Amino acid sequence: MGELYEHRKTYLPPDLGHFDSPSSRKVPIQPAATIEDSARELQPAGLDNKAFGYATLRPQRVPYQKIWRTTQAGPAIVAVKDVEPLPIVLMKTEKRTANLNLTNLRKASDPHILQLLDFFWDWDNVTLVYEYEHSAASLARLLNAGVRFSEVDIATICHGVLEGLLYIHSVLGIIHGSLKCENVLLTMTGQVKIANIGKAILEGESAKKYQTDIEEVGNIVKELRGPAPRFRGDESLVVKFINKTTTSTATVSGLLKDDFILSAASPWTLKRLIVQILPFGGKFDKYKETQPVKID
Structure with missing residues (x-):
């Protein structure tokens, strides 16, 4: 110009x-x-x-x-x-x-x-x-619109969230502190992006409290999985992953090597999820958080 x-x-x-x-x-x-x-x-x-x-x-x-x-x-x-x-x-x-x-x-x-x-x-x-990510939607909006997530979808989303947390914890030296479905975006290209990092930087909570973010990753998995049948002693990969997020020894780098996360697909496969809500515009922006279902 x-x-x-x-x-x-x-x-x-x-x-x-x-x-x-x-x-x-x-x-x-x-x-x-x-x-x-x-x-x-x-x-x-x-x-x-x-x-x-x-x-x-x-x-x-x-x-x-x-x-x-x-x-x-x-x-x-x-x-x-x-x-x-x-x-x-x-x-x-x-x-x-x-x-x-x-x-x-x-x-x-x-x-x-x-x-x-x-x-x-x-x-x-x-x-x-x-x-600015045009037409990006939060996971909360997708949930409210009735979008269903397969376990591969959830693993793919969690892989992106964990990669974002690795940067937040290791490079910025803080925790996000408010990691939930409302603050995780899915873009039109299928990329997963953690939102509102500026507020986290302002609050400056030390990365030593990283376990808070890791537990929230497990809660996100529960939200996306929904009320699927769950049995005592369930040994599925997704349940094992959720249980790992509640342990004091869990780390982001370790979870990235978990078998459940290794089952993730390429990000472009998530495009089909966001196109389902395009006709609704901003109708499902408001989201009332539900309590995670406890796994025995």
Whole structure:
């Protein structure tokens, strides 16, 4: 694209407007949902300033243009960064509290997490800027839509989650601390990505508490498996794996070598799961967590 012409100060078209402008003419791209669902779930954020409070962006320092609001592992805003080549990002806001350590913040990048690209804050809020995965769905949304998971599907998903945890524990030196179906995304290419890593970095829980995350992996397996018949003394690979996640000696690297995880398929095989919910758009975003079924 080259350098901007002298009379231009932005790469964005002049009629795009600004998220906080009452005269904004932005219209969100319609998802694969009914018009009624689209109007309810993806209203142009510029029409509802109160939903997000006053603008916390400083345009001269943080060149992001907010476009519309959405839900992807929690409330978020889709935005465009006003630099070449106009990357689309996902912005989330955390209330600034005493237990959040801003000095911990740093960018995080791994194929199995939703990458943290940028961050900034004011007196009240911390804004986290993530990569944007269009049409990615949380495991919670798939469960609510009635999608069924085979044991190979579950092993494939867990392989991606464990790879993400390996990066979080070993490289970032923290735990995620909130690993559940709402925070694990499945992308349109079948990739599994752990979401909301920025909040985990802010909270900065030591990786020494990694057992918390490992137990949550077992809980995710239980959720995805559903109310399948379970018998005392069941020696199936999936039950053995779940039981291992509850032991104090379990490690992420060790679980990656487990026979159940080794039965995983290629990520592209998960595409058929996400295409099942495309006609519903954001209808199943809200998810009420159920209690895991106890295995004897």
